[in-house]
């Protein structure tokens with residue numbers, strides 16, 4: 001699933017450049033990314049606990065990320081699920097993806113300005 005979805009995302013004119021910049025074109029880098037994403041979806045759908053990471057920080061580092069990209073991401077993800085799974089399974093994946101996308105997008109783009117300020121390690125909160 002991860003393989004097919006990212007093949008689509010890499011070809012996409014909106015999302016492709018973001019992945020190319022962050023992950024590059026090397027097969028080794030992509031294999032590592034796909035393995036991480038397989039662990040992520042295994043943890044989300046089957047609660048296997050295989051994923052140990054921080055998606056929020058990973059996306060925070062992507063300076064080219066824009067809110068509208070989440071709609072495209074979800075559309076491609078939905079198409080991939082519909083091709084691969086029975087409808088009820090596809091719906092379950094889509095529902096989880098939508099919820100995670102919403103919380104990522106809110107956390108990254110819809111914070112109040114005051115909370116967006118970066119607090120450096122040597123700084124104390126007033």
Ligand code: HEM
Nearest residue numbers: 015018019022036040053054055058069070073097100101
């Ligand atoms: C707005 C569309 C999105 C774009 C362009 C995008 C792009 C990326 C990129 C480039 C990375 C690699 C970052 C790195 O290795 O430095 C990444 C990591 C990841 N993405 Fe996304 N992403 C998007 C939305 C999502 C959504 C909606 C989900 C989950 C439902 C998701 C799940 C993940 C996970 C789990 C990782 C691995 C984080 C880690 O390193 O542990 N992404 N994404």
